[in-house]
Amino acid sequence: MLNQHTISDLTRRLAQREISAREITQSCLDRIQQVDGRVRAYLSHDPADALAQADAADQTIAREGWNEARPLMGIPVAIKDVLAVRNHPLNCASKILGNYISPYDATAIEKLRAAGAIIHGRLNMDEFAMGSSTENSAFGTTRNPWDLARIPGGSSGGSAAAVAADECIASIGTDTGGSIRQPAALCGCVGLKPTYGRISRFGLVAFASSLDQIGPITKDVRDAALMLKVLSGKDSRDSTSLPDPVPDYPATLSGNIKGLKVGLPREYLVPGLDSEVKKSVDAAVQKLVGLGADVCEVSLPHTDYAVATYYIIATAEASANLARFDGIRYGMRVDGNDPAELYSRTRGAGFGPEVKRRIILGTYVLSSGYYDAYYLRAQKVRTLIRNDFLNAFEKVDVLVTPTTPTAAFKVGEKAENPLQMYLSDIFTISCNLAGICGISVPCGFTSPGNLPIGLQILGPPMGESTLLRVAHAYEQSTDWHKAKPPLQ
Amino acid sequence: MDYEAVIGLETHVQLKTRSKMWCGCPNQYGAPPNTHVCPVCLALPGVLPVANEEALRLTLRTGLLLQCEIPARAKFDRKNYFYPDAPKNYQLTQYDQPSTRNGHVEFEFNGTLSRVRITRAHLEEDVGKSTHFERHSGVDFNRAGVPLLEIVTEPDLTSADQTHAYLNALKEILQYGGISDCDMEKGMVRCDVNVSVRPCGTQALGAKIEIKNMNSFSGVRRALEYEIPRQIAAVRRGEKLVQSTRRWDDVAGVTEEMRSKENAHDYRYLPEPDLMPFEPAQDWLDNERASLMELPLARKQRLMREYQLPAGDAEVLKNNRALGDYYEPIARLSKNPKLLANWIINNLQARLVEIMEKEKTEQASLGLEPDEMKFTGLADLKFKPSDLLDLVEMVARGALSSASGQTVLAEMVASGKAPSAIVQSMGLAQVSDAGAIETLCDQAIAQNPNPVADYKAGKEAALNALKGQVMKLSRGKANPAMVGEILQRKLRG
Helix, strand or coil: CHHHCCHHHHHHHHHCCCCCHHHHHHHHHHHHHHHHHHHCCEEECCHHHHHHHHHHHHHHHHHHCCCCCCCCCCCEEEEECCECCCCCECCCCCCCCCCCECCCCCHHHHHHHHCCCEEEEEECCCHHHCCCCCCCCCCCCCCECCECCECCCCCCHHHHHHHHCCCCCEEEEEECCCCCHHHHHHHCCEEEECCCCCECCCCECCCCCCCCEEEEEECCHHHHHHHHHHHECCCCCCCCCCCCCCCCHHHHCCCCCCCCEEEEEHHHCCCCCCHHHHHHHHHHHHHHHHCCCEEEEECCCCHHHHHHHHHHHHHHHHHHHHHHCCCCCCCCCCCCCCHHHHHHHHHHHHCCHHHHHHHHHHHHHHCCCCCHHHHHHHHHHHHHHHHHHHHHHHHCCEEEEECCCCCCCECCCCCCCHHHHHHCCCCCHHHHHHCCEEEEEEEEECCCCCCEEEEEEEECCCCHHHHHHHHHHHHHCCCHHHCCCCCC | CCEEEEEEEEEEEECCCCECCCCCCECCCCCCCCCCCCCCCCCCCCCCCCCCHHHHHHHHHHHHHCCCECCCCECCEEEECCCCCCCCCEEEECCCCCCEEEEEEEEEECCEEEEEEEEEEEEEECCCEEEECCCCEEEECCCCCCEEEEEEECCCECCHHHHHHHHHHHHHHHHHCCCCCCCHHHCCEEEEEEEEEEECCCCCCCCCEEEEEECCHHHHHHHHHHHHHHHHHHHHCCCCCCCEEEEEECCCCEEEEEEEHHHCCCCCCEECCCCCCECCCHHHHHHHHHCCCCCHHHHHHHHHHHHCCCHHHHHHHHHCHHHHHHHHHHHCCCCCHHHHHHHHHHHHHHHHHHHHHHHHHHHHHCCCCHHHCCCCCHHHCCCCHHHHHHHHHHHHCCCCCHHHHHHHHHHHHHHCCCHHHHHHHHCCCCECCHHHHHHHHHHHHHHCHHHHHHHHCCCCCHHHHHHHHHHHHCCCCECHHHHHHHHHHHHHC
């Protein structure tokens, strides 16, 4: 089944004309047909459009031969419903956008197209990327391909589930507090959150502008490196994108991590850490030692404040970012007798409860008289958290932690308890506050349960090369990434 | 008890940039609704702003012209409020770290120099324009995202007239600096006024009342002429004024309360995470400083000092920058800069007006709208400024009469020929030969016995009639001063 293969496998065979882009695409479409009624990773997709792109890719390959400069030629990549794709629906899994169709491509989408990728489908997510389970989608919960009674994680739950269930070759997610790494961990995929500014955010519907980052979810680390190389770079349309040159990431995957210094943050041994998860992560650390890494304990003293800091900064920015969804220019409208009534009716009907909760929280922390106590203080703590990491990276090359405190939980298990849901991001949130990079790779399964467990590796700003090298060395020494969910 | 007003202004000025503040859409007035829009200025999902460098440069230049400090670092903030003309439902502005601050403007008022302190001039974005129809409303987003400078004063103004004078001085500076066209009719300048009253001689400020919705400088003056006595009367009646916002009704000529302090907006400012803080580079600032133009008032004062111009002439040359720029390079070469100014302000301007009237009629008959018409200006004149200088020098040294000078100027405008060539070909050179003038004077005295008798009887004015006769006999070429002298000598003798 071609849909089960990695980008690097498929492109090698495409280059040798053993297979066609149409065959790859058709195998993904067949798989969607077969399982997506149960997984529900896709909100919508257009098979005819995907096949047309595949045929165009096949013609290009036939005409021009394989071109190394277009490393994703003929590869179907599925997109989280938060990135603008020209002439595709853009809903952010919310009712409020109605029948909105984007008139333009996000920069990341342009880059994927330029690399030859087939842009296919809209993947489910928590509404406006707010959540950790996809239960906040206005269009139903995506299921974990390893256990359909469980959540796939979130907010990029559809992106992880689609890759895990082989409904696409790779996908694009976004990560504001763990939204790529956490679902990748829970679904047994590789999920990469690049350094803030590494990939342009132009065309990404903002949740929290200073934390959001686009990244790939893939079947192995090499594919993540390949995708990162395509997606990265300065963009004149995003003032916060960074000008650093883009390394040839796949070329840095040497498999050699001898003498590399790995730090274990002592603050991450929290009471809620599941013993199965801890066991797998400990084993992974031993594996790294076996590969020649030096492991030591480090301290990130402000870790305890990360969740609170995050929920102040993220909600404050969100309260402004989501103000534009007002029923005036596009999307859904519930009319009123004056603008104020139109706004409250439209937003009342259009946003789900978690989005409303965060808008209210964000509005509150920015209010006159509360700003200094909440937002301003949170910004200061954010600096301390960033400094914690920068200090740690003076001593070690990467940090290793569990990606999540537990494996995938059951649908509905935490839906009524937002605070407990927020705590499921406890290991991933600091990375966004610090603006550094992080990756989750599979490191085992629960027993019993057979649910995937993720290992998180964190690197310094622009440290993706090292991050990927460690992740790849670890991955290649295990078989976890080769396991497929029992889904027929 | 006597009361005085304390007035401060917030003036919004659209910057003269080619494109909008955050996107490449044209910054251009008058296009059909929603034709100068793109995903960015419509705030479609996913877009990000990118700051317009020209707008940042014009902001710094304004700061320098207003004698402001330029902080090393400025940033943008989101000002949150919901309104259909605000596409993002927040406005990007500079809240606590503006691009410029702590400056002042000096201007003439009532024969003395007034100085108003400038709190800050910061950069923000304009919003769309709402139009209300019978059953619905529409928003035109062409204006949304146009760079807007907000210039805030300290409460240093004390009267409606002084406020009016400040606004004119500010406008003049901004036009001089190429910052804005300041076209009021196109909404390029808008201002809000803060006014309070207090007993004369006291220091504490009264309750600040903000007036909005004036769309002309005279509207500001009228609003203050209404509002100040209203507040004074209220205080005299023993009412306690409270901080509030009022709306100027231009038709009725009154202000009415919009909202009081309790209903004031909470804008929930937060730093704009989509833009990096702006730190102007030193060489950038140095360049800007080096290329800075002279302020209008300074120019007027210098024109009076360097060329001994009367205040009125210096004012005209200050007000009309092109005219001043035409004047100065030749004035530096002139022995008679006062006379030169006179010729430029009166004779040359009159010619230009004449030409414009003619061109207006012609172009109107071709069906052109007023804003499509093009007129001959100083730059289009066929002769060189140095030709005008030569002409005026000829008049000054008596080689040409003033009247003949006018004829020569008309010919210069028409043909572009040099004045000396025109004088020669038209035979206009002034006669200053005493012998020839004496002959003509004798002739005039002989032919006009009545004025001669009148003059001898003590009517001084009769001399003018005789002078006129001599000039007529010389066909305008006799040197008038010599004619007067010779006639007097002959009649007294």
